[in-house]
Amino acid sequence: MKTHPPVLTLTSTKSSPIRANRFTRFVALPAVMSLLSISMLSAKTLHVAPWGTNNPAAGYGESPSTPYRNLQYAHDRTNPGDTVRIMEGTYNETLNISRSGTAQNPITYINHSANRPLITFAGYYGVQVRASYITVDGLRVRGNSANLTLAGAQAAAAALIANGTFNTAYEGTGILVVGTSSNPIRNVNVRRSEVWLCPASGINARYADYVTIEQNNVHENCYYTSYGTSGINLHLLKGVDSNTGVKTTVRRNRTWGNRLYIPWKDANGGPAITDGNGIIVDQTNLSGYNGIVRIENNLCYGNGGRGINLTDSSRVEVYHNTTYGNAQSPEISSEFIVGYGSNNTRVHNNIFISTTGKKVQRIVSSTNCFLANNIYRGGAYNGERDVFTASDITADPRLENPAYSMFDLTVNSTAAINQGYWTTTVGDFLGSPRTGVFDIGAYEY
Numbered sequence: 001m002k003t004h005p006p007v008l009t010l011t012s013t014k015s016s017p018i019r020a021n022r023f024t025r026f027v028a029l030p031a032v033m034s035l036l037s038i039s040m041l042s043a044k045t046l047h048v049a050p051w052g053t054n055n056p057a058a059g060y061g062e063s064p065s066t067p068y069r070n071l072q073y074a075h076d077r078t079n080p081g082d083t084v085r086i087m088e089g090t091y092n093e094t095l096n097i098s099r100s101g102t103a104q105n106p107i108t109y110i111n112h113s114a115n116r117p118l119i120t121f122a123g124y125y126g127v128q129v130r131a132s133y134i135t136v137d138g139l140r141v142r143g144n145s146a147n148l149t150l151a152g153a154q155a156a157a158a159a160l161i162a163n164g165t166f167n168t169a170y171e172g173t174g175i176l177v178v179g180t181s182s183n184p185i186r187n188v189n190v191r192r193s194e195v196w197l198c199p200a201s202g203i204n205a206r207y208a209d210y211v212t213i214e215q216n217n218v219h220e221n222c223y224y225t226s227y228g229t230s231g232i233n234l235h236l237l238k239g240v241d242s243n244t245g246v247k248t249t250v251r252r253n254r255t256w257g258n259r260l261y262i263p264w265k266d267a268n269g270g271p272a273i274t275d276g277n278g279i280i281v282d283q284t285n286l287s288g289y290n291g292i293v294r295i296e297n298n299l300c301y302g303n304g305g306r307g308i309n310l311t312d313s314s315r316v317e318v319y320h321n322t323t324y325g326n327a328q329s330p331e332i333s334s335e336f337i338v339g340y341g342s343n344n345t346r347v348h349n350n351i352f353i354s355t356t357g358k359k360v361q362r363i364v365s366s367t368n369c370f371l372a373n374n375i376y377r378g379g380a381y382n383g384e385r386d387v388f389t390a391s392d393i394t395a396d397p398r399l400e401n402p403a404y405s406m407f408d409l410t411v412n413s414t415a416a417i418n419q420g421y422w423t424t425t426v427g428d429f430l431g432s433p434r435t436g437v438f439d440i441g442a443y444e445y
Helices: 071-075 150-163
Strands: 045-048 083-086 095-097 107-111 118-120 125-129 134-137 140-142 173-178 185-191 194-196 203-206 208-214 217-219 232-235 246-251 254-256 279-282 292-296 299-301 308-311 316-319 322-324 334-339 346-348 351-353 359-364 370-372 375-377
Touching: 045 071, 071 083, 071 095, 095 107, 118 125, 125 134, 125 140, 125 185, 140 173, 173 185, 173 194, 173 208, 203 208, 232 246, 279 292, 308 316, 334 351, 351 359, 359 375
Parallel strands: 045 083, 083 107, 095 125, 107 134, 118 140, 125 173, 134 185, 140 194, 173 203, 185 208, 194 217, 203 232, 208 246, 217 254, 232 279, 246 292, 254 299, 279 308, 292 316, 299 322, 308 334, 316 346, 322 351, 334 359, 346 370, 351 375
Antiparallel strands: none
């Protein structure tokens, strides 16, 4: 059974250079980000800037010309329906969101105008959400991996195994969405943010329901943790109602270069490199999750683990993703896996292209998995996989230029264009509509 670290807020730092990654292609956030409409007449908009003042006097914080200075100070003054607009600059602090919105009046934390605020942290999290009806939109969150060393992480892992010493410096998650088993949180949206260089997960949701993770750029995380994390990590989701439909969605994200260099301490058979995936849905069976998780229109490439990993998690829908050249860690055997009790899954219209010598697809100890119209390339032979179906395609999808992280379809992508199986997906990676006969992969041509 996978364990997870406790929720702590201590901090610590070290210094050393970070590794280069050949999949580094920066993707800019959209220039304009819209605010959620607020129906509550008393709702207010607060502003934060590094040069601001934490002044409790009336009127402060409510104008871009008189912003508060600290994120937490603004948070502590929020009520349902409020919006916190975060202005340009670097925030060397963490944000702990513990005040909930409501279904009609969520609380939103968003970048101001076209600003691209940066939150840096060296402890257990950059942004932590422990409340419901929250949106985090348009932020950049950078961890401290550039100032850590592999030797330091190895020493921290040894101390953790030997005597339980937990060093938060090596266990930081960029955006942590976390409730408890007895009190899960709900309706949390993490969107249009960049999260990178975090020693543990980039974005992690645990004991939560109705979570949407979309349009994020999540890269080069997980290097130094002892807990087997991934770029986008859904772990032990917990239902808050009896709805059995689609409740949690991961869509239109770019996840790349996430990789473990420290073995997961609790792996079966002893510490081992098991994760560092682009996206993982993990142990929702153990937590009794009653909803469907949908993973759609994502790009996952160059990760140490699988592009997409389903472990002990039933009723997951994997639609229209493109995964390329994952399983970079020698210990990882495949590009994509449905594993260990992940029953009743649906896998349609994906492009899976594996690293040389790695299987493209694995189905392990899981039943009632419906696979249709997927493109498989790579492996010891072309499209090497555990399960074959009549609709499998092994032709080259002729993507634009994967070496430069460009996975668009081209006029020559005949293996993918108009070859898809119908799904309820309405848009592609860019939000362009899917009409007629769907194309395969994250992009519609």
